[in-house]
Amino acid sequence: LDAPGATKALNCAACHGPSGQSPSDAMPILAGLWPEYFKKAIQDYAAGRRPSPEMEPYAKQVLELGVDDVAAYFASQQRASTKVKVDAAAVERGRAAAQQCAVCHGSEGKGDRAKLIPDITGQPPGYLRTQMLLFKEDRRSPGDERLKALKALMKTIPDETFADLAAYFSSVR
Amino acid sequence: AGAARGDMAPKTGRRVVVIGGGWGGATAAKYVRLADPSIEVILLEPNRTFVSCPFSNLVLSGVRTIDSLTFDYRGLRRHGVSVRHEAATAIEPETRRVRVGEGYLQYDRLIVSPGVEFQWEQVEGLAENQDKVLHAWKAGPQTVQLAAQLGSMPDGGVFVLTIPPAAYRCPPGPYERTCQVAWYLKNNKPKSKLIVLDANQNIISKAGLFRAAWRDYPNIDYRASNKVVKVDPSGREVATDFGDKVKYDVVNLIPPQRAGTIAVQADLVGADKRWCEVNHLTYESVKHRDIHVIGDSTIGLPVPKSGNIANAMGKICAVAVVHLLDGKQPPALPPGNTCYSWVNDREAIAVVNAYKIDGGKVVQIEQKLTPGQSVAVAQNAVGWATSIWNDILG
Numbered sequence A: 001l002d003a004p005g006a007t008k009a010l011n012c013a014a015c016h017g018p019s020g021q022s023p024s025d026a027m028p029i030l031a032g033l034w035p036e037y038f039k040k041a042i043q044d045y046a047a048g049r050r051p052s053p054e055m056e057p058y059a060k061q062v063l064e065l066g067v068d069d070v071a072a073y074f075a076s077q078q079r080a081s082t083k084v085k086v087d088a089a090a091v092e093r094g095r096a097a098a099q100q101c102a103v104c105h106g107s108e109g110k111g112d113r114a115k116l117i118p119d120i121t122g123q124p125p126g127y128l129r130t131q132m133l134l135f136k137e138d139r140r141s142p143g144d145e146r147l148k149a150l151k152a153l154m155k156t157i158p159d160e161t162f163a164d165l166a167a168y169f170s171s172v173r
Numbered sequence B: 001a002g003a004a005r006g007d008m009a010p011k012t013g014r015r016v017v018v019i020g021g022g023w024g025g026a027t028a029a030k031y032v033r034l035a036d037p038s039i040e041v042i043l044l045e046p047n048r049t050f051v052s053c054p055f056s057n058l059v060l061s062g063v064r065t066i067d068s069l070t071f072d073y074r075g076l077r078r079h080g081v082s083v084r085h086e087a088a089t090a091i092e093p094e095t096r097r098v099r100v101g102e103g104y105l106q107y108d109r110l111i112v113s114p115g116v117e118f119q120w121e122q123v124e125g126l127a128e129n130q131d132k133v134l135h136a137w138k139a140g141p142q143t144v145q146l147a148a149q150l151g152s153m154p155d156g157g158v159f160v161l162t163i164p165p166a167a168y169r170c171p172p173g174p175y176e177r178t179c180q181v182a183w184y185l186k187n188n189k190p191k192s193k194l195i196v197l198d199a200n201q202n203i204i205s206k207a208g209l210f211r212a213a214w215r216d217y218p219n220i221d222y223r224a225s226n227k228v229v230k231v232d233p234s235g236r237e238v239a240t241d242f243g244d245k246v247k248y249d250v251v252n253l254i255p256p257q258r259a260g261t262i263a264v265q266a267d268l269v270g271a272d273k274r275w276c277e278v279n280h281l282t283y284e285s286v287k288h289r290d291i292h293v294i295g296d297s298t299i300g301l302p303v304p305k306s307g308n309i310a311n312a313m314g315k316i317c318a319v320a321v322v323h324l325l326d327g328k329q330p331p332a333l334p335p336g337n338t339c340y341s342w343v344n345d346r347e348a349i350a351v352v353n354a355y356k357i358d359g360g361k362v363v364q365i366e367q368k369l370t371p372g373q374s375v376a377v378a379q380n381a382v383g384w385a386t387s388i389w390n391d392i393l394g
């Protein structure tokens, strides 16, 4: 709790777990998120660009408390991969389907910090799957020009494959 | 069993005593240790297990088991909290002592989180029939008993649920319970009916979302402004303040509430004799120094009596207490709240509140509702519960 920003992040643990190490399938792990990406996410939630009834109020609270402190705090926490179990066969199917993601997320899904493309490895599979569906339906950051190619790609992928992709990326260490 | 007399654990260093190992108290005990492991923390909680009220309405419908909501205190012990399964019997602010029967514990700062107590005397016939007329408003044996009463009710029977006037624990809780009982009846006892007698003028939380959910339940007969003042278990009947009488096969009477008894006895409550007013930054009682009150027992902040709020208060209060013991100014930290409610076996709705500190007071920034009921919200509800149980006890 001595880490700067730690006390400003106390409320987040109710959903994202202690130190941002979410133990559940639905909630994303915040530990280790790059501060630039974190800040963009908070700003998008607060402005309603990335619609989320849970995150819009909390994002506004983060802006009140100082987003840089909170972002620095979560960035300083080492991400421990999710403990949510996945099916081995789904992981293998996902590995094959994941080639189409490499152009942006890199060959292992570790992302590209400079381009604000997040590291999706080790995140809970339920969260990853939900986000893919939201992209496909243009419900995450609707109309965002920057995400056009990503969303066009998601539209070509059947929903069942999202579960496989999620299983694979969540299992990458 | 041979209750200790006198000083039960002579104090050597700095010590915080916490009364109540529920949502507020267990969180506070853990976080004092996280913030400064050199501080000794003693937690007094008579119950050996922690049973979560959140999700306990799902036990009534059979969607969840009580075991899936029951946890132990080993996690707190691992953090070095000394958990004693005893009840505090009195507080002595002058000498900074908590009485435990014949013995006492000395403290430097005391955190009080005893939850709510029922005002039995407000409903005629209730006090002497506590074993038959169930509240199931503290998750545990009564939750299981009420589920059994519902299960053995004949098809065609009438289930009466009564809601007390605000303020009470968990504003949306009775309406979530309405959904769960109605869902169960619809699927298992289609000729049965659920009559809801609400002392309030309308649904007091997420009204639009609950009304929409109830469209699936024609078996609900909701009656606002119907305050129950009498119960007669032998005639299986309740009576309202207007003298209307309603027959039941099973009754679930949620009584009016006030702060936990220890808080009332210790003179921590205000002129209303019901709730405790506190400093919005430190949760120190406005009535007694070095005593902090958190959770459902408090009043005066624009927050609901929820487990999420009790958890947030526990953390903020712990940080404040550690600062104060160090002679430092505590940081100004606001709480946050999310209340998920299950409207059937797979869908949920939610209300989210964020707060800030303005002029030394907690002020709401925004309240947001989910646009409708959905499976996705229910998945987030499970995520929330998993995280927050871990935050309290893990």
Ligand SMILES: Cc1cc2nc3c(=O)[nH]c(=O)nc-3n(C[C@H](O)[C@H](O)[C@H](O)COP(=O)(O)OP(=O)(O)OC[C@H]3O[C@@H](n4cnc5c(N)ncnc54)[C@H](O)[C@@H]3O)c2cc1C
Binding pocket: B019, B020, B021, B022, B023, B024, B025, B044, B045, B046, B047, B052, B053, B054, B055, B056, B057, B086, B087, B088, B089, B113, B114, B115, B116, B136, B137, B138, B139, B169, B170, B173, B260, B261, B262, B294, B295, B296, B297, B305, B306, B307, B308, B309, B310, B338, B339, B340, B341
């Ligand atoms: C059916 C139902 C559903 C709910 N659903 C939700 C929900 O979905 N989300 C949500 O956020 N909230 C929910 N709540 C509300 C939530 O349970 C309470 O707000 C929360 O428990 C309050 O925490 P607390 O610490 O004030 O009290 P409690 O959690 O009740 O803890 C108080 C503890 O103090 C102990 N105690 C009392 N007196 C003494 C004494 N003299 N000495 C020692 N120990 C003592 C008690 O044994 C108890 O364990 C729900 C409540 C109910 C009834």
